[in-house]
Amino acid sequence: MTLLDPDGTAVGVVPDDATLLRSLDLLITARRLNDQAYALVRQGRLAVYPSSHGQEACQVAAAQVLDPADWLFPTYRDTVAAVVKGVDVVEALSLLKGDWHCGYDPTEHHVAPHTTPLATQLPHAVGVAHAARLRGEPTVVMAMCGDGGTSEGDFHEALNFAAVFQAPVVFFVQNNEYAISVPLSRQTAAPSLAHKGIGYGIPGERVDGNDMAALLTVLGAAVARARAGEGPQLVEAHTYRMQAHTNADDATRYRDEADVAAWLPRDPITRLQAYLRDRGALTAETEAAFAAAAERAATHLRDGLNQDITPNPEDLFAYVYERPTSQLREQAALIADELSREGAQ
Numbered sequence: 001m002t003l004l005d006p007d008g009t010a011v012g013v014v015p016d017d018a019t020l021l022r023s024l025d026l027l028i029t030a031r032r033l034n035d036q037a038y039a040l041v042r043q044g045r046l047a048v049y050p051s052s053h054g055q056e057a058c059q060v061a062a063a064q065v066l067d068p069a070d071w072l073f074p075t076y077r078d079t080v081a082a083v084v085k086g087v088d089v090v091e092a093l094s095l096l097k098g099d100w101h102c103g104y105d106p107t108e109h110h111v112a113p114h115t116t117p118l119a120t121q122l123p124h125a126v127g128v129a130h131a132a133r134l135r136g137e138p139t140v141v142m143a144m145c146g147d148g149g150t151s152e153g154d155f156h157e158a159l160n161f162a163a164v165f166q167a168p169v170v171f172f173v174q175n176n177e178y179a180i181s182v183p184l185s186r187q188t189a190a191p192s193l194a195h196k197g198i199g200y201g202i203p204g205e206r207v208d209g210n211d212m213a214a215l216l217t218v219l220g221a222a223v224a225r226a227r228a229g230e231g232p233q234l235v236e237a238h239t240y241r242m243q244a245h246t247n248a249d250d251a252t253r254y255r256d257e258a259d260v261a262a263w264l265p266r267d268p269i270t271r272l273q274a275y276l277r278d279r280g281a282l283t284a285e286t287e288a289a290f291a292a293a294a295e296r297a298a299t300h301l302r303d304g305l306n307q308d309i310t311p312n313p314e315d316l317f318a319y320v321y322e323r324p325t326s327q328l329r330e331q332a333a334l335i336a337d338e339l340s341r342e343g344a345q
């Protein structure tokens with residue numbers, strides 16, 4: 001589905017101006033945070049950062065269509081989604097700085113920890129959705145993964161379980177054309193990733209991942225459907241990773257710059273700006289306010305990650321289980337003993 005052409009022309013029924021203005025504000029902040037995070041990698045303040053530059057609309061929309069009590073299960077690339085759901089950006093990136101296992105309390109904003117292994121969070125997402133249904137809660141779970149994640153066994157197990165038990169979960173696949181250096185053509189022979197739901201009895205829909213209006217419409221309908229007890233849905237957003245996989249990747253070794261350039265006119269921010277300007281809903285003053293808000297967010301991120309902390313080694317064991325196992329207590333005692341002897345030297 002596409003509702004806004006790349007030049008900003010509406011080709012369908014789009015959300016109201018207030019919703020789209022709010023979305024544009026979030027998109028501009030998201031882009032600025034991406035750029036700031038990349039700069040912090042170059043300065044050595046972040047160990048790694050998987051950019052979502054160019055595919056921010058997917059993440060902003062995914063978090064926007066959820067209620068506060070709904071759960072978001074992000075991937076390592078979905079920092080923006082976590083931030084829009086309410087997680088402080090400094091806390092969200094503490095994991096990638098190396099300061100913490102997670103960096104935030106997942107229960108505070110109902111955002112599961114970022115995952116680096118592909119698709120391992122999807123069965124957990126279905127479990128949370130199934131548990132909520134058993135308790136009679138209206139909770140919906142947004143389970144995110146990339147195109148590479150759909151090749152993993154966890155992806156298929158999660159879809160099968162969700163379909164059999166009609167779990168209220170939306171599987172949201174961001175197809176950005178590459179799983180690190182592996183193109184989509186080597187990931188699947190299916191006509192689309194949305195088709196992968198068919199074999200499990202799950203409806204699938206493909207949406208333009210650079211079209212904020214279409215994303216809000218499709219994901220909003222999928223969440224409403226799940227909340228109404230109609231079961232899971234698979235949504236594939238077709239987008240493009242404009243930058244390298246991470247700072248450790250050289251994308252020029254496996255893709256042509258002409259392909260990247262071809263996606264520039266489809267940028268989600270310029271598309272939405274064009275639509276709102278044409279309607280007279282976006283003024284120069286509003287754009288300046290959005291830019292100022294984005295700069296404040298970047299300053300907060302920069303100041304936060306420039307702070308050095310002294311990690312407590314005992315925290316390695318503090319949040320693994322509610323009640324530590326005997327093995328964890330033994331490991332914690334070994335660390336404490338070793339630190340004690342180092343201090344005595």
